[in-house]
Amino acid sequence: MMYRVGIVAPGGVQLLDVAGPLDVFAEANAQAGRPVYDLAVVALEDGPVMTSSGRRLLPDIVAPTAVSETFDTLLVAGAPRAQDVALQPGVIDWLRMEAARSRRFGSVCSGAFLLGQAGLISGKRVTTHWAVADALSQRFPDAIVEPDAISIFDGPLRTAAGVTAGLDLALALVEEDLGVEIARAVAAQLVMFFKRGAGQMQFSRRGLSAPTGRSALQEVQRWIAAHPADDHGVEKLAARIGMSPRHFARLFRTETGLTPAVFVETVRIEAVRRMLETGDIAPKQVAAACGFKEPDTLRRAFLRRVGVTPAEYRRRHSTT
DSSP states (O other): OOEEEEEEEOTTOOHHHHHHHHHHHHHHHHHHTSOOEEEEEEESSSSOEEOTTSOEEOOSEETTTOTTOOOSEEEEOOOTTGGGOOOOHHHHHHHHHHHHHSSEEEEEGGGHHHHHHTTOSTTOEEOOOGGGHHHHHHHOTTSEEOTTOSEEEETTEEEEOSTTHHHHHHHHHHHHHHOHHHHHHHHHHTTOOSSOOSOSGGGOOOOOOSOOSSHHHHHHHHHHHHOTTSOOOHHHHHHHTTOOHHHHHHHHHHHHSSOHHHHHHHHHHHHHHHHHHHOOOOHHHHHHHTTOSSHHHHHHHHHHHHSSOHHHHHHHHOOO
């Protein structure tokens, strides 16, 4: 049977969010030796779609005028400013109707924001690009956002993390339709992992923003960042600015949004990442230089915060 696949390309779309999945489905056709997937790019208004790279994309279909279309799979691609895209009522109605009629639907990257406007992620487990995961959760609090996942299947809803994760999602859909052997052949031909290791938080560069709060608290934050290996217990930090530990802890959390302990650990994890990426220091030395008493303590914290072990992170991201 033929599977009709539509990929919605909003204005400013990231081209790889569209082209990546299309190439996976096209390669599946080649590996199957027959046309399994019938592919279409869907625009939200007439005319070429201007992509984030400044190149124009010619769509096959324009929603919501394409009322006679029936998709087996409908995916909404993301855009760098997808959070700011306000869908027209007619487009929202069209998305709801097509999602209800399709066997499965979903999003790539920040396309989840457009699904959210149509009420299609309420009560569902979803993922998106790590950089906008918090914003998605705040805007659509009924959605269960999992920022580390590469892709998530929740009933007919399929969502993928940032950009290249769209290829992972499309490959998973091919495996679902055509089996593991065809999917492995597609991955081999496209020189991509059949199953990507770990999650997307290993790529995160969110870290910490500039120091916030009153000047005394900003001075403490800068001190912690400059001296990650020091003892940064609440008592010592409070003493630096002449406050009681209890008052300091309460004020720090109110003005920064983080407890002192979480802030300190975040600073130390970022310091570890920099050392793993640019140096060849032994794990015990990295731990000591960044304020972790034992390598095992570092390993547990790093695995919890980044999603991979320090050794695996160095293997994947080291520049030395």
